[in-house]
Amino acid sequence: MCGILGVVAQSPVNQLLYDGLQVLQHRGQDAAGIATLDRNTFHLHKGNGLAHDVFRTRNMRALTGNAGIAHVRYPTAGSAVDHNEAQPFYVNSPFGLVLGHNGNLTNTAQLQKELFLEDMRHVNTNSDSEVLLNVLAHELQANATNFRLDKKGIFAAVSAVHRRCRGAYAVVAMISGYGLLAFRDTHGIRPLVVGSNQTDKGVEYLVASESVALDTLGFKYLRDIEPGEAVFIDLDGNFHHQQCAEHPALNPCIFEYVYFARPDSVIDGISVYETRLNMGEYLADKLMRVWPDHDIDVVIPIPDSSRPSALQLANRLGIPFREGFVKNRYIGRTFIMPGQAMRKKSVRQKLNAISVEFKGKNVLLVDDSIVRGTTSREIVQMARDAGARKVYFASAAPPVKFPNVYGIDMPSRKELIATGRTDEEICREISADRIIYQDLEDLKAAVQKCNPGIAKFDCSCFDGEYITGDITDEYLDRVEAARVGGKANKQVDDEQMELDLAMSVSSM
Ligand SMILES: O=P(O)(O)OC[C@H]1O[C@H](OP(=O)(O)OP(=O)(O)O)[C@H](O)[C@@H]1O
Numbered sequence: 001m002c003g004i005l006g007v008v009a010q011s012p013v014n015q016l017l018y019d020g021l022q023v024l025q026h027r028g029q030d031a032a033g034i035a036t037l038d039r040n041t042f043h044l045h046k047g048n049g050l051a052h053d054v055f056r057t058r059n060m061r062a063l064t065g066n067a068g069i070a071h072v073r074y075p076t077a078g079s080a081v082d083h084n085e086a087q088p089f090y091v092n093s094p095f096g097l098v099l100g101h102n103g104n105l106t107n108t109a110q111l112q113k114e115l116f117l118e119d120m121r122h123v124n125t126n127s128d129s130e131v132l133l134n135v136l137a138h139e140l141q142a143n144a145t146n147f148r149l150d151k152k153g154i155f156a157a158v159s160a161v162h163r164r165c166r167g168a169y170a171v172v173a174m175i176s177g178y179g180l181l182a183f184r185d186t187h188g189i190r191p192l193v194v195g196s197n198q199t200d201k202g203v204e205y206l207v208a209s210e211s212v213a214l215d216t217l218g219f220k221y222l223r224d225i226e227p228g229e230a231v232f233i234d235l236d237g238n239f240h241h242q243q244c245a246e247h248p249a250l251n252p253c254i255f256e257y258v259y260f261a262r263p264d265s266v267i268d269g270i271s272v273y274e275t276r277l278n279m280g281e282y283l284a285d286k287l288m289r290v291w292p293d294h295d296i297d298v299v300i301p302i303p304d305s306s307r308p309s310a311l312q313l314a315n316r317l318g319i320p321f322r323e324g325f326v327k328n329r330y331i332g333r334t335f336i337m338p339g340q341a342m343r344k345k346s347v348r349q350k351l352n353a354i355s356v357e358f359k360g361k362n363v364l365l366v367d368d369s370i371v372r373g374t375t376s377r378e379i380v381q382m383a384r385d386a387g388a389r390k391v392y393f394a395s396a397a398p399p400v401k402f403p404n405v406y407g408i409d410m411p412s413r414k415e416l417i418a419t420g421r422t423d424e425e426i427c428r429e430i431s432a433d434r435i436i437y438q439d440l441e442d443l444k445a446a447v448q449k450c451n452p453g454i455a456k457f458d459c460s461c462f463d464g465e466y467i468t469g470d471i472t473d474e475y476l477d478r479v480e481a482a483r484v485g486g487k488a489n490k491q492v493d494d495e496q497m498e499l500d501l502a503m504s505v506s507s508m
C-alpha cells in the first residue's frame, strides 16, 4: 500500500506535503518523495526510507511552489531497494508531468510492450507506476488540441487510461502549467478523498489517500473521489470533475478496513474505527456460537491495529480487556517491512509482554489478521514465556489464503500461513491452544453496516475472487514464481521477454 497526496494552495506547500506524509506514513515505509510545481518548474526530492529520513532542511527549502504531490511507498512491483522506483515519477513530455500511484497494475508487461512498440516510450524501472505515468502521458499528448490541453482533453486522457490499465490505481498527477489531476480506478479499489480550505486568498484543495490527512492539515472533507472519476484542479484553484469510466462500480478493498487504514480515517463513507469495533462484536458472537463454555480469563490485543476489535470483543463477552503488550513506538509496522528476517526480528523489538497480565491466566490474544503468521508465532510464545496457562488466538479477519494483486504485498500463496492449512493446522503452526477466525460474511457485514450502500468489496485475499476479472492462475503462478525465484517482487512475464527481444532488435 502507498500513501498519496496532491495539493493546489495559495501559499508554499512543502511543509504541508511533508506533514501529510507523516500522517500517511503507516501506508508505506520504504520510500518517500515530494514534487512541487513553481511556475513551470518541478522541484523533486525522493529517496528510500521514512519521510523524516528522506527530507533534510536543504531539501525542504528547495521544494518551492504553491502546488505539489507527495508519496510514501510500500512496493508491490519492482523492488524495495531501488531508489529509482521511489515516487513521484517525472516525465518531460507532454508539458512536464509528475505522478504518484497507490495500487498495482495487473497488465504491466502488456502495457510496457505497447508503450515501447506503439507509443515509442521507454520505461526505465520495474515499477508499474512508471508504466502508468507513461500511459497517462501518451494519452494526454493524444488528447491535446493545437499543442494545448483543456478540461475535455484531460478527462478524455483519463478515460483512455481506464481503457488501457487493469488493476488498482488511485493517482495524483501534476501537469506543468495546468494543475493537479487525481483519479481512481473503475472499481474504486484504493481510497482517495478530496477536501478544501477557504483562505483569504482563495480556496485550496487537497487530495489524499485517507481523510486523516485532511483532518490534520486543516482541510474540510468534501467527498471521496468516485471509482472511475477524475478531479482536476487548475492552478487558479478551480475545481473540475468528470466520470471517465463507462461502467464504474465501487468495490473497495476490505483489507483497508481490517488493517491498512488508520482507524481515525473515513473511507467511502465508512469510519474505519467503527468497522473494527463491529468486527470485534461479530467475532465475539462467533466465539459464543462455537465455544459457549470457553474458559477465557482475559482479552489482550496485539497492538496496534487490533485494539478496537479486541476492546469490543471483550465488552461483548463481558471479559476483562487488558493491555498485555507494550509497543515500542519507534518501530514501524512489521507486516509492510521488506524481508521476513527483518519482520521477525522487529516483532520482538516492537512488542514486549507485561507478565502480570499473563501469569496463570487463560488469555485470548486478538489480532486484526494473520497473514504470514510472523506476529502470531512470536506473540504466542511471548505469552507463554510470560506465564500464561492457556493461549487462545482470535483473528478479526478470516484466513488470508490468496495473493493480493491490487497493492498489498502478498504475492505468494506459499508465504501465507493459511494457504492449504485447516484452522487446526494453523493453530498448531503458531503453537496456540485454540484459534478462532472471523467468518468472511461477518467481516463484510461489519463493514457494510457502516455504509449499506456498498454492495461489494474486493475480498480477494480471503476468497480468491478478483474483482477486475483478469486474474488467471497462470498470472498468479508467474507473480509467485518471481518471488520464490528470489527476484524480490520483480514481475516476470513471457511478454516481458518478448519486449526485451523487440527492444534489442529495434536498437540494431
Ligand atoms: O501474520 P503477519 O504476517 O505477522 O501479519 C499480520 C500482522 O501484521 C500487522 O501488524 P503490524 O505490526 O504491521 O502493524 P500494526 O502495529 O498496525 O498492528 C497486523 O496488524 C498483524 O498484527
Ligand SMILES: NC(=O)CC[C@H](N)C(=O)O
Pocket: 001, 002, 073, 074, 075, 076, 077, 078, 085, 101, 102, 103, 104, 105, 127, 128, 129, 407, 408
Ligand atoms: N503499494 C502500492 O500502492 C505500490 C505502488 C506501486 N505499485 C509500487 O510498487 O511502487
Ligand SMILES: [Mg+2]
Pocket: 302, 303, 304, 305, 306, 367, 368, 375
Ligand atoms: Mg499488528
